[in-house]
Amino acid sequence: MRFEGTDNYVVTDDLKVAVNAAVVLERPLLIKGEPGTGKTVLAKEVAQALGKNLIEWHIKSTTTAQQGLYEYDAVRRLRDSQLGDERVHDISNYIMPGKLWEAFGDEVETPLLLIDEIDKADIEFPNDLLLELDRMEFHVYETKQIVKAVKRPIVIITSNNEKELPDAFLRRCFFHYISFPDVETMRDIVEVHYPGIQDELVREALSLFYDVRDVPGVKKRPSTSELLDWLKLLLAEDVSPEVLRSQDPNVAIPPLYGALLKNEQDVQLFERLAFMSRREQRGA
Numbered sequence: 589m590r591f592e593g594t595d596n597y598v599v600t601d602d603l604k605v606a607v608n609a610a611v612v613l614e615r616p617l618l619i620k621g622e623p624g625t626g627k628t629v630l631a632k633e634v635a636q637a638l639g640k641n642l643i644e645w646h647i648k649s650t651t652t653a654q655q656g657l658y659e660y661d662a663v664r665r666l667r668d669s670q671l672g673d674e675r676v677h678d679i680s681n682y683i684m685p686g687k688l689w690e691a692f693g694d695e696v697e698t699p700l701l702l703i704d705e706i707d708k709a710d711i712e713f714p715n716d717l718l719l720e721l722d723r724m725e726f727h728v729y730e731t732k733q734i735v736k737a738v739k740r741p742i743v744i745i746t747s748n749n750e751k752e753l754p755d756a757f758l759r760r761c762f763f764h765y766i767s768f769p770d771v772e773t774m775r776d777i778v779e780v781h782y783p784g785i786q787d788e789l790v791r792e793a794l795s796l797f798y799d800v801r802d803v804p805g806v807k808k809r810p811s812t813s814e815l816l817d818w819l820k821l822l823l824a825e826d827v828s829p830e831v832l833r834s835q836d837p838n839v840a841i842p843p844l845y846g847a848l849l850k851n852e853q854d855v856q857l858f859e860r861l862a863f864m865s866r867r868e869q870r871g872a
Contacts, residue, residue: 621766624811
């Protein structure tokens with residue numbers, strides 16, 4: 589059972605090694621990288637390539653580790669008791685399995701569990717899952733039940749590096765950082781999404797895209813997903829490569845820049861650069 593990539597996802601050799609190493613070691617694969625570099629999509633493509641059932645747990649700032657195990661609905665039980673419902677005598681009727689329980693209970697095939705953007709949660713969230721991910725079991729206190737993984741799931745955990753993760757948690761993971769794609773890798777990614785796209789347009793768009801990323805002071809550098817959105821707009825608006833290649837300081841801000849620049853500080857930065865360029869041209 590080895591991951592060799594898919595037709596829909598360009599995977600580097602070191603990323604393939606990381607995925608397969610985590611599978612062999614039976615440890616969670618912790619994937620870090622800039623937002624928009626395909627971390628979440630990776631889990632979906634690995635599940636597809638290996639023929640695994642994908643269980644997705646998308647983490648929010650309010651998510652607790654307990655929710656991944658199960659939740660006890662005491663309010664519904666109280667309401668049912670007031671209504672004389674017979675179900676109240678069996679507390680298991682009010683235990684709602686979480687995503688880890690779902691992953692542990694797959695008896696047919698080894699599932700793939702995605703814990704997406706773990707760094708959004710409270711700092712204690714990873715520590716609260718240490719034993720469960722290590723032993724692949726947990727205790728349901730209300731029913732005195734031990735839930736143990738029938739088949740140890742493949743676990744992929746993503747992080748945007750918004751906060752540091754505890755050392756004890758990191759020790760239990762196989763780590764890989766997805767570096768931002770170089771130009772050649774990005775060409776391959778573009779070709780996957782837009783087969784047969786004009787080479788000259790891609791060349792000029794990538795040149796301008798990486799120039800934008802390299803401008804000192806840019807607060808939010810555009811990502812791979814934003815590049816793909818921008819190319820889609822360039823194709824829809826039939827923007828020519830000559831427009832992208834233009835050195836006219838009056839068009840220093842890229843056309844359809846709203847797909848690349850995502851806050852007013854970066855737009856103002858490029859407007860200032862355009863103004864300074866025009867002033868220097870007049871003074872020449």
